[in-house]
Amino acid sequence: MKIISPSTNSLVSWITNGTSWSGLFQCRDFIPPIFERYIKILLPTGIYRDFPIDRYPVNPTSVEDIKTRMQIGEEHFIPGEFGIISESRLDRIRSYEIAKVYDIPFDSKMDSNFLFNSLGFWPANLQSMPNLEKQYVNRIISLIGYSEEVFFYGDAKTGKYLPDSHESWHYSGKLTELFQVMDLTVSDYPAYIWPQGKEWLIVHIEDQDYFLIGCSDSMFKRIESDSEIELININDPQEKVANLF
Template sequence: MSLRPIPITEQLDWLVVNRENAASNLLGLPQIFEAYLRILPPLGIDPSISLTDYPFAKRTVADLNIRAAFWNQHGIINGQPNPERLESITYREVADVLGLKYNAEFDSDSIRSFYGEWPPHLGSSATLNEAFVQQLAQTIGPESDAYFYGSVDEGNYDWDKDGFPIDWLESGTAADLLEVYRRDGQLPTYTFATNHAWCLYQSEPIDSLVIGCAAHMAQALLTNPKLEVLPLPSL
């Protein structure tokens, strides 16, 4: 294990300076890379759930009772399907089923807007998420030296000895991204190569994961059949 906490000194200076002049559509990334991509998070579907009789409208007590019975029947908890029943599905496939335009702006909010709320047959799981993080680290280069940074402003923080939230920074390799995810249940705000060859930015909401990188890495990400990746315009 190469992951270790380190004090924040000058490691983030390049990021702050280069973000100041970045175009707004780069979503938190510095404008120094050849390519910019949006990486969609994993999505699963419970194929046994039919939404034909699902009460999306919650206008009456009867509606709520029907919904509660539906959730109990299908093992839905807090609106999320049973993770053990999920099969992988892409956002492109969901967009096709819903008859929606699929582009770099399509995300979970697009699905939520279509139904009026999140549909109970779609969700994710630890298995899908960990496989996603492994594929991501493998594609960007698992042996690449990297920094992992969590920002209080982005809701990803540690605690100091007095119980106050603080930014945090760790060093390791890209392969350690999986360990960080397993520990924190989310990706760092920023994960970037120590030589600044690439930079991942995970903002809130969690399906806003973007990367800036060289053209050859972008091609590797775009052609990885286990990742769903869309190009972003740099200007």
């Protein structure tokens, strides 16, 4: 793994020049429309099934509501970290199951922002699963099965700038070195990951719980074949895929 310094923005120009911002959060706003297939991979969400969600006041309006929230929180949340449930108590729940519970559409717009915007609140019994997520991402890496050099990139425009300097950064290395790159940069997924031949592109939008991927039909089929990976097929680059506001 090596850093390309200074960051060579020309290496990423095929992405920036190949996308056109519509303001509609379409797939083509983030991925150039040059691939055979486009997919959205949803990262794991956990549910704490013993949480008394029916008794938990979402928007407390009285002293009693606040007391109830505090009491439930003391019983179920990690001490000193109100609102956080231990991952060991969580079961993975698929996003299509969440959509069914709350009667919202399960399509290319589905993600945690869409759920929050649809309900007006975040269900207190749902939470991310960082440990499972790392295993999940490594599973995706194995399915991609690419052993040659890839590029990792982040900059201020994508919210993935280096925290000390606000500069863009550009690493090259093996796809299996993803988490090492994250440790060295922004502790988040790179904005873009792609191979030298540009056969595929992985996009991660700042603070979102999914990847957008443009790829070949054969790569799509490899990923789709694994039932553990929850993905949404994007049929048209003009489909809306994000809910950032």
